[in-house]
Amino acid sequence: xxxxxxxxxxxxxxxxxxxxxxxxxxxxxxxxxxxxxxxxxxxxxxxxxxxxxxxxxxxxxxxxxxxxxxxxxxxxxxxxxxxxxxxxxxxxxxxxxxxxxxxxxxxxxxxxxxxxxxxxxxxxxxxxxxxxxxxxxxxxxxxxxxxxxxxxxxxxxxxxxxxxxxxxxxxxxxxxxxx
Amino acid sequence: xxxxxxxxxxxxxxxxxxxxxxxxxxxxxxxxxxxxxxxxxxxxxxxxxxxxxxxxxxxxxxxxxxxxxxxxxxxxxxxxxxxxxxxxxxxxxxxxxxxxxxxxxxxxxxxxxxxxxxxxxxxxxxxxxxxxxxxxxxxxxxxxxxxxxxxxxxxxxxxxxxxxxxxxxxxxxxxxxxx
DNA sequence: TGGACGATGTCAGTCGCTGACATCACCGAC
DNA sequence: GTCGGTGATGTCAGCGACTGACATCGTCCA
Numbered sequence: 001x002x003x004x005x006x007x008x009x010x011x012x013x014x015x016x017x018x019x020x021x022x023x024x025x026x027x028x029x030x031x032x033x034x035x036x037x038x039x040x041x042x043x044x045x046x047x048x049x050x051x052x053x054x055x056x057x058x059x060x061x062x063x064x065x066x067x068x069x070x071x072x073x074x075x076x077x078x079x080x081x082x083x084x085x086x087x088x089x090x091x092x093x094x095x096x097x098x099x100x101x102x103x104x105x106x107x108x109x110x111x112x113x114x115x116x117x118x119x120x121x122x123x124x125x126x127x128x129x130x131x132x133x134x135x136x137x138x139x140x141x142x143x144x145x146x147x148x149x150x151x152x153x154x155x156x157x158x159x160x161x162x163x164x165x166x167x168x169x170x171x172x173x174x175x176x177x178x179x
Numbered sequence: 180x181x182x183x184x185x186x187x188x189x190x191x192x193x194x195x196x197x198x199x200x201x202x203x204x205x206x207x208x209x210x211x212x213x214x215x216x217x218x219x220x221x222x223x224x225x226x227x228x229x230x231x232x233x234x235x236x237x238x239x240x241x242x243x244x245x246x247x248x249x250x251x252x253x254x255x256x257x258x259x260x261x262x263x264x265x266x267x268x269x270x271x272x273x274x275x276x277x278x279x280x281x282x283x284x285x286x287x288x289x290x291x292x293x294x295x296x297x298x299x300x301x302x303x304x305x306x307x308x309x310x311x312x313x314x315x316x317x318x319x320x321x322x323x324x325x326x327x328x329x330x331x332x333x334x335x336x337x338x339x340x341x342x343x344x345x346x347x348x349x350x351x352x353x354x355x356x357x358x
Numbered sequence: 359t360g361g362a363c364g365a366t367g368t369c370a371g372t373c374g375c376t377g378a379c380a381t382c383a384c385c386g387a388c
Numbered sequence: 389g390t391c392g393g394t395g396a397t398g399t400c401a402g403c404g405a406c407t408g409a410c411a412t413c414g415t416c417c418a
Contacts, residue, residue, distance in 0.1 A: 066349070129342070134349055139319075
């Protein structure tokens, strides 16, 4: 519902009551809860689609690619899909950042995305622990890149690539690998 | 409160009312909420101490170590501190796994741990993005290792080391590292 | 026409959580 | 020893999120 988003930005999440949202949307409080599991869920409608995008990208990756490349590419795919909604993402992120309760929910969505990605990797034959780890890495990259995207750079896929580069840089630090 | 933990395991989290917990603990519902911010927080009492352990370990690491080694060692420290409470951790994990709402809270705690770790890394001079990424990696390793610990291996620090090994293996895939 | 079905409204109730105020035990100052 | 302060607890009233049960209504199809 756009009514909810508007009210959340106007007067803040906690100051907004479900009755308020329902009224502005022209429905009953009861039917609000028939559309959304709870008051927070309104802001996470697209999460299902995002997850499908990632899972599909993982499944479609060339068999020769390693787990890390696969998740990296999948996250970039997701970034491409979100690219043209930066303003919306920003507004949403602002509300979420201002509300611990919503932050919680977002973390849950990302974690769910992570386990779905891990499952998709396992379907490719990646052993369970490696799959879980690679998926978590992918989510970590997504988080960091998202932050960069809404604060600094307008190019989300580029942020993903940059974060991936940082990631591999972490594994080849100052000391020369083998003297 | 141990009263809460007991009731949560006995009849499940959602079936347990705060009034129940308070009654078993011999206090009022009101004083329950004076001790804990909300019904979930009871299960996350130790999280502050855990975070302090990790942050302290990061701050105390030798200046020559790279970010990844630093967080890895810090997580191992945390693992050592938890090592002798495996049964408790198990029971707690079972309750949490059975309750989405509690899963959410746990993710929030881990995320908070992550940002604290990132801040500690930045204090060492690690640049912000690398710090954030390394911290997320540390949390990811912790998650995976924890899972291994309570299901398979009784040695938590060893699980951390194993997960760290898997992590670096991800960056040196199928092609043999050194023939 | 009628009847099945899905979306919505209505109502009552439970539970998490909070603010305001009272009570009480303990403890140091005088 | 008493007084006053302080911190922990109890009491009470109330709001808001969420749910279950039942009624209503529109739509579409036989």
